[in-house]
Amino acid sequence: MKSAVLVFPGINRERDLARAFHEVSGVAPHMVWHTETELPDVDVVAIPGGFSYGDYLRCGAIAARSPIIEAVRRHADRGGYVLGICNGFQIVTEIGLLPGALMRNASLKFVCKEVRLRVDNASTAFTSAYAPGQVIRCPIAHGEGNYFADAETLARLEGEGRVAFRYCDEAGETTDAANPNGSIHSIAGILNERGNVLGMMPHPENLIEALQGGIDGRGLFESLARVA
Amino acid sequence: MKARVTVTLKNGVLDPQGKAIQGALKSLGFAGVDDVRQGKLIELELSGHDRVQAEADLKDMCEKLLANTVIENYRIELI
Amino acid sequence: MKARVTVTLKNGVLDPQGKAIQGALKSLGFAGVDDVRQGKLIELELSGHDRVQAEADLKDMCEKLLANTVIENYRIELI
Amino acid sequence: MIPNDIKITPELVKEHGLKPDEYQRILDLIGREPTLTELGIFSAMWNEHCSYKSSKKWLKQLPTKGERVLIGPGENAGVVDIGDGQAVVFKMESHNHPSYIEPYQGATTGVGGILRDVFTMGARPIAAMNALRFGEPTHPKTHHVVSGVVAGVGGYGNSFGVPTVGGEVNFHRRYNGNCLVNAFAAGLLKSDEIFLSEAKGVGMPVVYLGSKTGRDGMGGATMASAEFDENSAEKRPTVQVGDPFAEKLLLEASLELMASGAVIAIQDMGAAGLTCSAVEMGAKGNLGLELNLDMVPTREPNMTAYEMMLSESQERMLMVLHPHLEEQAEAIFRKWGLDFAIVGYTTDTLRFVVKHHGEVMADLPIKELGDQAPEYDRPWVEPAKQPVLDVADVPAPANYAKALLDLLGSPNLSSRRWVWEQYDHLIQGNTVQRPGGDAAVVRVERPNGGTAKGLGFTCDVTPRYVEADPYEGGKQAIAESWRNLSAVGALPIAVTDNLNFGNPERPEIMGQFVMALKGIGEACLALDMPIVSGNVSLYNETNGEAILPTPAIGAVGLMDDVEKTVGVAFANSEDVILLVGETTGWMGQSSYLYELYGREEGAPPPVDLALEKKTGDFVRDCVIAGRVTAAHDLSDGGLLVALAEMAMAGGKGARLLLPETEVPLHAFLFGEDQARYVLTASPIEASRLIVDAAMAGVAATAIGAVGGSELVIPGHLTVAVADLRERHESWMPSYMSAA
Numbered sequence A: 001m002k003s004a005v006l007v008f009p010g011i012n013r014e015r016d017l018a019r020a021f022h023e024v025s026g027v028a029p030h031m032v033w034h035t036e037t038e039l040p041d042v043d044v045v046a047i048p049g050g051f052s053y054g055d056y057l058r059c060g061a062i063a064a065r066s067p068i069i070e071a072v073r074r075h076a077d078r079g080g081y082v083l084g085i086c087n088g089f090q091i092v093t094e095i096g097l098l099p100g101a102l103m104r105n106a107s108l109k110f111v112c113k114e115v116r117l118r119v120d121n122a123s124t125a126f127t128s129a130y131a132p133g134q135v136i137r138c139p140i141a142h143g144e145g146n147y148f149a150d151a152e153t154l155a156r157l158e159g160e161g162r163v164a165f166r167y168c169d170e171a172g173e174t175t176d177a178a179n180p181n182g183s184i185h186s187i188a189g190i191l192n193e194r195g196n197v198l199g200m201m202p203h204p205e206n207l208i209e210a211l212q213g214g215i216d217g218r219g220l221f222e223s224l225a226r227v228a
Numbered sequence B, C: 001m002k003a004r005v006t007v008t009l010k011n012g013v014l015d016p017q018g019k020a021i022q023g024a025l026k027s028l029g030f031a032g033v034d035d036v037r038q039g040k041l042i043e044l045e046l047s048g049h050d051r052v053q054a055e056a057d058l059k060d061m062c063e064k065l066l067a068n069t070v071i072e073n074y075r076i077e078l079i
Numbered sequence D: 001m002i003p004n005d006i007k008i009t010p011e012l013v014k015e016h017g018l019k020p021d022e023y024q025r026i027l028d029l030i031g032r033e034p035t036l037t038e039l040g041i042f043s044a045m046w047n048e049h050c051s052y053k054s055s056k057k058w059l060k061q062l063p064t065k066g067e068r069v070l071i072g073p074g075e076n077a078g079v080v081d082i083g084d085g086q087a088v089v090f091k092m093e094s095h096n097h098p099s100y101i102e103p104y105q106g107a108t109t110g111v112g113g114i115l116r117d118v119f120t121m122g123a124r125p126i127a128a129m130n131a132l133r134f135g136e137p138t139h140p141k142t143h144h145v146v147s148g149v150v151a152g153v154g155g156y157g158n159s160f161g162v163p164t165v166g167g168e169v170n171f172h173r174r175y176n177g178n179c180l181v182n183a184f185a186a187g188l189l190k191s192d193e194i195f196l197s198e199a200k201g202v203g204m205p206v207v208y209l210g211s212k213t214g215r216d217g218m219g220g221a222t223m224a225s226a227e228f229d230e231n232s233a234e235k236r237p238t239v240q241v242g243d244p245f246a247e248k249l250l251l252e253a254s255l256e257l258m259a260s261g262a263v264i265a266i267q268d269m270g271a272a273g274l275t276c277s278a279v280e281m282g283a284k285g286n287l288g289l290e291l292n293l294d295m296v297p298t299r300e301p302n303m304t305a306y307e308m309m310l311s312e313s314q315e316r317m318l319m320v321l322h323p324h325l326e327e328q329a330e331a332i333f334r335k336w337g338l339d340f341a342i343v344g345y346t347t348d349t350l351r352f353v354v355k356h357h358g359e360v361m362a363d364l365p366i367k368e369l370g371d372q373a374p375e376y377d378r379p380w381v382e383p384a385k386q387p388v389l390d391v392a393d394v395p396a397p398a399n400y401a402k403a404l405l406d407l408l409g410s411p412n413l414s415s416r417r418w419v420w421e422q423y424d425h426l427i428q429g430n431t432v433q434r435p436g437g438d439a440a441v442v443r444v445e446r447p448n449g450g451t452a453k454g455l456g457f458t459c460d461v462t463p464r465y466v467e468a469d470p471y472e473g474g475k476q477a478i479a480e481s482w483r484n485l486s487a488v489g490a491l492p493i494a495v496t497d498n499l500n501f502g503n504p505e506r507p508e509i510m511g512q513f514v515m516a517l518k519g520i521g522e523a524c525l526a527l528d529m530p531i532v533s534g535n536v537s538l539y540n541e542t543n544g545e546a547i548l549p550t551p552a553i554g555a556v557g558l559m560d561d562v563e564k565t566v567g568v569a570f571a572n573s574e575d576v577i578l579l580v581g582e583t584t585g586w587m588g589q590s591s592y593l594y595e596l597y598g599r600e601e602g603a604p605p606p607v608d609l610a611l612e613k614k615t616g617d618f619v620r621d622c623v624i625a626g627r628v629t630a631a632h633d634l635s636d637g638g639l640l641v642a643l644a645e646m647a648m649a650g651g652k653g654a655r656l657l658l659p660e661t662e663v664p665l666h667a668f669l670f671g672e673d674q675a676r677y678v679l680t681a682s683p684i685e686a687s688r689l690i691v692d693a694a695m696a697g698v699a700a701t702a703i704g705a706v707g708g709s710e711l712v713i714p715g716h717l718t719v720a721v722a723d724l725r726e727r728h729e730s731w732m733p734s735y736m737s738a739a
C-alpha cells in the first residue's frame, strides 16, 4: 500500500498516523506539506488529526483552502482512497468531499477517552477486515466531533449504507450515554457515495499495538492494505 | 474602512453552544430566555476606499472562507 | 423580544483567531485586509415585554456569563 | 507617553516593586539615576520571580547532582541521561496568580511557558502533567476557577499536541483566594544535542522569533497599566492570551532550525520576555549585547522601549545564530509563518545596550543585572510541631461501607476522570499507563530499535502534611513520588519541584519553606532522586492568609522494558492480595479525619527514608520480574481506599481476611502509614513473594484474594464494586455540572 499523509500547520497526529501505516504495510508513507500542488503516486491519501490553523474560525476551514487540496480532490475523483481522521474528517467535509459538518461537542468539552464503535458497513475498502456489526474499541480525542447533516442528507447516508461507524455501548447499542459528542444518529464515520472517501472522528491509529492497550484499530489499515 | 461580518447558524442546524448558554442562564436564575443562538462576529479593517468593491470582496471572502454555507448564513456591514 | 449581544476582545488583547483568519485571507489572495478581530454574537429570544427590565437583565447576563469582562467588552442591542 | 528620562521618584520605584535599599543598590551599581527603561529592566531582573532573592540561599542546598544528571538547575529545564544516547528534559512551573485572575488564559499561558522551556533545550515534548489546587468547593469562585483552568490546560496542550498524562487536584479552603496551577512538561532529545542559552562569539546576530510583541502582561508595575493607556477609555487588561497554534509552529520551526546547525544559543521569552532572555544570554556567555528595538516585530502601534522590554507576550524566542546560516534560518521561519527579525548582536563590552529610534534607552552592566541582584537571608522560625494524635481520639465509623463510600465520593479522593478526559492523554501513541493509576508511563523507542524503554511521570505533595510538619511533609512528597514510580515498575531518576508558599517576609512562612526544603533535600539524597529543575512561587496570600505550603514534586522514573509495567487494576480472580510495609494505624492528618470529620489534627505520618528505599526497591523488582499482576501504593485514604481503587479499576471485587493485629480496625484500614503498597499475584507466586520479602527485610502479609463483584471484609463491610464506582465517579461531574 502506497500512502501519503498530509501535513498542515497545526496538525499534530501526523506521526501517529504515519506509524500506523508503516506498522501495517511495512512502508512509511510520504509526508506531504500543504503548499504542494501535486501528490506523489499513492493509493491512499490520509489527512491526520490535530488543530490545523489552531482550529480557528472553524475546524478545518483554513486547511481546506490549502494548495494541496485540489490534488486531493483529483485523487478522489480518480477513485483513489482518501481517509480523513478527526481534524482530517473536518477538513474533508469543509472541502465538500463528504456531506454535513462537525459541530462543538454537545458537552462543549474536549473529550479524550476510549469508546466503542459498531462497524455498520463492513464491505468497504476501509472496513473489510472487520465483521459486519462488530463492536470495536477506539480512542477519541476531539472538541468538535458532533456530526450534523440535514434530514435529506441523513436519509441518503443511511439509505445508501454510508455510515461506516457508529458510537455504541459494549453490546453494540447506540444509546445517548454511549454517544460522546451528541452526533446525530450516533455517527462516528461516513463514506462518500463512491465509497473511496472515509471521514471519521475516532483515532484507530492510536490503538494498533498491545502496548497501547489493544489492536482494534488495525483493522482499518489492514482493510486498506487488502485493496491497495 | 471597517467592515463587520456576522456569521450565524442556519435555522434547523443544532447549536450546542447556544443550548448550553441557555441552560446556564436558566440555572443562574434568568427566567424567560426562550432561545439562544451563538454566532461569530468578524471585524475587518480594509485599506481600500471603494465601498462597492469592498462589498464584493467581502461577499467573496464569506463564500470562500468566513462562512460554511452548508450550515451558516452570513451578513456583511460596512461601517 | 429579540436581543443581540456582541462580545469582542478588549483593545490590546491578543486575538489568535483573528490573526489566523487574516493570514488565510491573505493566502487566498485578498489584498488590503489590514486587521481582523473575531468576536462572538449571541442572539437571545426573550419572553418578557419590559424593555428596561430586559436591558438590565441582559447586562447582568453579560457580566455573569456571556462575556469574560477581564478581557472582553460587550454590547447589548434590543431589536 | 512617559519620557525615558523622567525623574525617578520614590513612588515610581515602589510601583516597580523595588525596596528603597534595592534602589540604592542600583544607584551604586550604575553611578547615576536610571532611565525609565532601565528602572523597568532592573525591576524585571530583580523581582522575586526572576532573581529568587528570598529562596536562593536555600535552593543551593538541594542535591542537584547525580550520575545521570546532564544539566541541573539554572537552564530552562533539567536534562537527565536515560541511556542509548537519549535524555529526558523536564521542569515544572507555576502560573498561580494569572490563573486566579483569568483561569482559562492563565492556565493556557502556564502550559505554553513550560512547553517552551522544554523545547528551547532542543527536546520534543512527550508528556505533560498539571498539579492543581483550588479553594473549597463551596467557595463562590471555585467552580469558575476549576472549569476555566481545566479547559485552559486542555485547550493548550491538546492543540499543541502533547499528551497530558498526569497531575493532581486538591480542594482546600486555604486556596480560596489563591489557586495553584503548576504545569509540568517533559521532552526527549539526544544527549549530545542539547541547546543552551549561553551566547558565544562577538558580533553574532541576535534573532527574534515567533509571535509579535504586544502590551501583554504589562501589569507588574501599576503605572504601566494606568498611564500608558491614555488613548483608550478602558483600563488595559494585563492578561496574556495563549496561542497554542503559534507555539506548535514555534516548536516545529525551532527544532528544524536546531537541526540545521544555525543555532548558537537559544532562550525563550517568558516572564519579562525580552529583558530576561537577552540579559541571560549575554551574561552567561560573558558578552555584551546590543538591541535595536526598531526591529522588534510589534502587534500594536507606538510601543515604547519600556513596554517592549517588559512585555510578556507569549510564544516568542530569542536566538543567537551563526551569521552565515542566517538566511537558511529565516527561510525555515518563513515556511512556518512566524516572525523573524534580527534585533541586535553580541558585543565584547559586557554592557546591555537598548536602542530605540536611534537613541540609547538603556545602557547597563550586563553581569551585574543578574549576579548583583539582592539576595536575602530572611528570618525564619521553625513551625511548632503538632502532637502525635492518639488513635483513641479518632472515632471508628458506625458503618464501614458508608465511610468508604463517603471517602471515595469526597472532593479530594473522588475520581479525576472529569479532568483528565478533557486532556488528550493518548496523542503520540506512546501512553502505556494512562491517567487514573499511580504514575503515567510513556514509551520511549530506542534509536536503534529493540525493546522500548519507558518513562514514568508523577506529581505529588500532600499540603496538609506539609502544613502540620513542613520537614516530614517535604520528605513525604518525595517519598510518595518514589512510591508512585516504583509501583509501575519505574526507577525514580530525578525530580523537579514547584515550591508554592505564602509571604516569605513572614518568619513562619519562611520557616515552612526552609523546613520543607530540608525534608525534600534529605529525601532526594536518600532516594537518589536529584533535583534538576524547579520553580518558586511566593506571596501566595490573600488578606493575610497564606495557602497551605505546597511544594509540588514532579518526578520521573525510567524502565528498561516498558512492557514490564503493571497497573493498579485487579487482574485475575483468585489472585492473592499482599499488603507490603508496616501498618501502625497512623491517623494524624489522615484523609479519614479530614474528609469525614473536618479535622486537621496531629502530626502527619513520619517518613522512614531507609524503609521507603528498601520497600520501593523490593516492589519495583517484583514488578519488573513479572511476578505481580497489579501494584498500587498507599497514600490518601490508606489501605481500604487503595483496595477500592484497585477493585474499581479492574471491575473485580475482593474478599479480605485481615491479619490479627492490635491496631484498631479503622486505623488499620484508613491509617496513612508511609512506605506501603498493595500487590496482587497468583497464589503460588504470592507465597514466594512473602518469603522473598522477609529475606529483603520487608513486611508482606496476605490480606485476602481477588474475586466476585463486591469488596468484602467479613463482619464489617460488603459493598458492590459498581456502587464504589458510582460514588467515586460522580462527585466531580455533578459538582461541575451545577452552575
Ligand SMILES: Nc1ncnc2c1ncn2[C@@H]1O[C@H](COP(=O)(O)OP(=O)(O)O)[C@@H](O)[C@H]1O
Pocket: D129, D130, D131, D132, D164, D165, D166, D167, D168, D169, D416, D419, D420, D423, D434, D435, D436, D437, D438, D439, D440, D459, D460, D484, D635, D636
Ligand atoms: N490534573 C490532573 N491531570 C491529569 N491527571 C490527573 C490530574 N489529577 C489527578 N490525575 C490522575 O489521577 C490519578 C489519581 O491521582 P492521585 O490521587 O493524586 O494519585 P496518587 O495518590 O497516586 O498520587 C493519577 O493517575 C493522576 O495522574
Ligand SMILES: [Mg+2]
Pocket: D437, D438, D439, D484, D632, D633, D634, D635
Ligand atoms: Mg499512587
